[in-house]
Amino acid sequence: MHFSSTSLLPTAFTSLQGKKFCGLPACQSGSMLILHGERPYWWIKESDNKLPSLNQYRLTCETGPGSPSGHAMVTAAVLCTVVFAYIRLSKARWYKPWCCWICFALMMLAAGVSRCYIATHFPHQVVAGTLTGVAMAMIFLKVALKDVSLKTYILLVIFIPVSSVLTSAVIRMIGLDPDWSIAKAMKWCAESQWVHPDTQPYNAVQRDAGSLLGYGIFVSIARSSRSFQSGDSSNLFRLVHIILSLLIAQVIENIKPKVSTEMYYLITFLKFGLLVNIICLIPLLIGRRKINSDKNS
Numbered sequence: 001m002h003f004s005s006t007s008l009l010p011t012a013f014t015s016l017q018g019k020k021f022c023g024l025p026a027c028q029s030g031s032m033l034i035l036h037g038e039r040p041y042w043w044i045k046e047s048d049n050k051l052p053s054l055n056q057y058r059l060t061c062e063t064g065p066g067s068p069s070g071h072a073m074v075t076a077a078v079l080c081t082v083v084f085a086y087i088r089l090s091k092a093r094w095y096k097p098w099c100c101w102i103c104f105a106l107m108m109l110a111a112g113v114s115r116c117y118i119a120t121h122f123p124h125q126v127v128a129g130t131l132t133g134v135a136m137a138m139i140f141l142k143v144a145l146k147d148v149s150l151k152t153y154i155l156l157v158i159f160i161p162v163s164s165v166l167t168s169a170v171i172r173m174i175g176l177d178p179d180w181s182i183a184k185a186m187k188w189c190a191e192s193q194w195v196h197p198d199t200q201p202y203n204a205v206q207r208d209a210g211s212l213l214g215y216g217i218f219v220s221i222a223r224s225s226r227s228f229q230s231g232d233s234s235n236l237f238r239l240v241h242i243i244l245s246l247l248i249a250q251v252i253e254n255i256k257p258k259v260s261t262e263m264y265y266l267i268t269f270l271k272f273g274l275l276v277n278i279i280c281l282i283p284l285l286i287g288r289r290k291i292n293s294d295k296n297s
């Protein structure tokens with residue numbers, strides 16, 4: 001099972017009504033740049049021992065360091081946030097939280113097993129990613145990001161790419177190669193077309209910065225909007241919002257032009273800024289139509 005953060009983002013936003021989760025990706029990209037860790041698909045080829053070879057698949061050739069698993073981290077952070085929100089909003093009886101947490105555990109197990117099966121992670125990396133994701137969800141549930149000013153969002157959006165470039169520069173200065181994992185992916189991936197810029201840590205940085213900017217812009221629009229404050233949160237409304245958001249996310253995510261790396265990063269930044277804005281604005285638009293039709297009747 002492959003949970004991309006693109007598909008999880010709309011679901012989480014809908015559950016939380018856009019309140020508190022948008023700081024999650026920033027931490028993820030920062031830690032991915034700093035932490036090291038081999039991936040099984042290249043480790044086995046470099047190992048001196050006589051070990052069996054591992055099958056590679058289209059999704060195997062991730063280019064970032066292996067530790068912790070980014071998929072496990074984002075999946076755990078987002079699903080944990082959704083479960084907390086669901087339990088709080090649905091005023092669940094005693095058995096419902098348990099059902100939610102069992103579903104959460106099963107989904108994490110499926111995500112973790114799939115990462116190991118395709119030889120892109122060792123089990124301990126998936127466990128580390130899951131625990132980090134849960135910790136991130138617990139921290140960000142306490143932060144009311146909707147009250148943060150647009151200026152702060154803009155400063156964060158500048159800070160995230162600048163700090164990642166500086167981190168790389170420092171790593172280079174101490175004689176290490178910050179792109180060591182990209183080189184290994186290119187060397188050991190069975191098919192060169194499976195090594196995709198989408199998996200590069202710098203691309204994740206642009207995606208997270210774009211998403212934060214998109215969310216910051218949305219928050220400043222929403223603060224002055226009556227339809228946002230009136231907040232229709234019926235289950236049908238949420239379901240429509242999730243389905244529409246997932247469809248839009250799939251369309252935007254699949255825009256993958258063949259351009260230079262720098263241009264690709266810029267397009268990623270814009271794509272995700274736009275995506276978050278569209279997802280966030282859907283309730284505003286539906287809410288406004290509802291208010292107008294209430295007025296007319």
Ligand SMILES: O=P(O)(O)OC[C@H]1O[C@@H](O)[C@H](O)[C@@H](O)[C@@H]1O
Nearest residue numbers: 062069070071072074198199204
């Ligand atoms: O470390 P993993 O599990 O292979 O995941 C890497 C992926 O982690 C995701 O969370 C990032 O958003 C992707 O850009 C990256 O490709």
